[in-house]
Amino acid sequence: MRKMVYTYNWRPSLAAAIIITGSFFAVIIPLIGFGLMLGHKILNVANSSKKVTDAIKVLIEDFETKTGIAINTQIDTQAVTTFFSQHLQFMAGNTFNLFIAIGLMYFLLYYMLINQNRLGQFLSYYLPMSSKNMDEVTREINAMVKSNAIGIPLVALVQGVIALIGFLIFGIEDALFWFVITTFGSLIPFVGISIGILPVFLLTLSHGYTFQAWGILIYSTTIVSATDNLIRLYILKKLDNVHPLITLIGVLIGIPLFGFIGVIFGPLLLSLFIVLVKIYKTEYGSLLSD
Numbered sequence: 001m002r003k004m005v006y007t008y009n010w011r012p013s014l015a016a017a018i019i020i021t022g023s024f025f026a027v028i029i030p031l032i033g034f035g036l037m038l039g040h041k042i043l044n045v046a047n048s049s050k051k052v053t054d055a056i057k058v059l060i061e062d063f064e065t066k067t068g069i070a071i072n073t074q075i076d077t078q079a080v081t082t083f084f085s086q087h088l089q090f091m092a093g094n095t096f097n098l099f100i101a102i103g104l105m106y107f108l109l110y111y112m113l114i115n116q117n118r119l120g121q122f123l124s125y126y127l128p129m130s131s132k133n134m135d136e137v138t139r140e141i142n143a144m145v146k147s148n149a150i151g152i153p154l155v156a157l158v159q160g161v162i163a164l165i166g167f168l169i170f171g172i173e174d175a176l177f178w179f180v181i182t183t184f185g186s187l188i189p190f191v192g193i194s195i196g197i198l199p200v201f202l203l204t205l206s207h208g209y210t211f212q213a214w215g216i217l218i219y220s221t222t223i224v225s226a227t228d229n230l231i232r233l234y235i236l237k238k239l240d241n242v243h244p245l246i247t248l249i250g251v252l253i254g255i256p257l258f259g260f261i262g263v264i265f266g267p268l269l270l271s272l273f274i275v276l277v278k279i280y281k282t283e284y285g286s287l288l289s290d
Helices: 002-007 012-067 078-112 114-126 131-170 175-185 194-206 211-237 244-289
Strands: none
Touching: 002 012, 002 131, 012 078, 012 131, 012 175, 078 244, 131 175, 131 194, 131 211, 131 244, 194 211
């Protein structure tokens, strides 16, 4: 925005409109495509939930045979099927709320872009900190924004591509759809990748493709999981290293507050809170000790 306005002398309103239009094609159009894919897949998953449950019961029966522990009788296939149908339809309905949230974000973004200087002066005037600490918090915020809003999604995208290679190798049906699911799931550290891998394993197993199911599970738990640390180490170190616990706790906080976009904004807000605590200690730590 600054380059378009100050270097190329564009009008702020035109520059903001160009940025918003470009992000519409880069963000909203893919989301619409993903929503259509998700809606179609949800119906298939709901219809196949009984097969998935039966496949799980077969695995448990094998476990019972080897260990002698009886747990299979506790699984109610019909109850599981009803649970999947109701909750997956609820997830599909929340897609509409996502588009409303993004629309409001665009509305705010437009006015923040065209009034960025006034907004910066307003914050500088009313925030109770010195200009030195204001510069420091600005640098840290820029670094954290790059890490949370660029680094984490980039790591998830690379991890999704690695998983996609495995889907193609083992001939997984709807590999592109599961690539999208795995990519979004990878935004959540520690457990996120299982959101895309475990359903693939169970659905493939329920359709009788035992070799492909176990193949993709082993590939994911070894290659995909092993490369996760390497990818995060390389990409996030290039931007700004954010501890995975900050990302995980931020996601847990952000999703109830903002919905799906809380995956990005939760860690960012938590990081900003930590920065403000550090600035507060710098500004007033000596007074409190006295």
